[in-house]
Amino acid sequence: MTSEYFVVRGAVEHGDERGRELGFPTANIALRDQAGSVGDGVWAGWVRRADGTHVPAAISVGRRPTYYGADGYRLLEAHLLDFAGDLYDETLVVWLGSHLRDQEAYASAEDLITALKSDIAAATQWAAAHPAAALPAVEESAPGEVRRLVG
Numbered sequence: 790m791t792s793e794y795f796v797v798r799g800a801v802e803h804g805d806e807r808g809r810e811l812g813f814p815t816a817n818i819a820l821r822d823q824a825g826s827v828g829d830g831v832w833a834g835w836v837r838r839a840d841g842t843h844v845p846a847a848i849s850v851g852r853r854p855t856y857y858g859a860d861g862y863r864l865l866e867a868h869l870l871d872f873a874g875d876l877y878d879e880t881l882v883v884w885l886g887s888h889l890r891d892q893e894a895y896a897s898a899e900d901l902i903t904a905l906k907s908d909i910a911a912a913t914q915w916a917a918a919h920p921a922a923a924l925p926a927v928e929e930s931a932p933g934e935v936r937r938l939v940g
């Protein structure tokens with residue numbers, strides 16, 4: 790168990806819509822530091838919407854090596870659990886709570902989907918055990934900056 794969180798704030802951008810095709814739509818947030826790797830991986834966490842509500846999520850931070858090799862654009866992608874709706878242009882705050890695994894280059898979309906299903910199951914369990922009310926408070930940060938919080 791860790792009391793360390795990473796937090797990212799930013800506006801949701803349009804992706805290439807592949808997430809929808811795969812059956813796992815994501816809210817994409819551009820990361821400021823394209824050269825870095827702080828927070829890279831797949832996480833269980835929480836998303837706070839502009840209206841103040843919290844939604845649990847399975848979150849990917851990194852370059853999506855399955856599709857873009859090692860040089861892909863570095864971004865955060867949150868798949869909100871049990872959520873249907875339009876998040877484009879909304880500013881979200883994303884807490885990365887529990888590191889589930891590193892990003893992998895999968896041999897096929899099917900293999901990625903299998904991994905996503907297990908990430909979602911893990912994120913569901915983690916969120917049930919770590920309610921949003923217990924999240925550490927966040928200070929203002931620059932859009933797309935990955936900030937480490939220890940609390």
Ligand SMILES: Cc1cc2nc3c(=O)[nH]c(=O)nc-3n(C[C@H](O)[C@H](O)[C@H](O)COP(=O)(O)O)c2cc1C
Nearest residue numbers: 804805806807808847848849853854855868892893
């Ligand atoms: C929980 C989660 C885990 C992911 N893990 C990986 C991964 O290990 N490797 C990878 O290449 N992409 C990973 N992705 C990113 C997917 O490739 C991406 O969501 C998909 O390509 C859709 O991109 P789009 O939203 O720009 O259309 C992950 C996404 C999520 C939400």
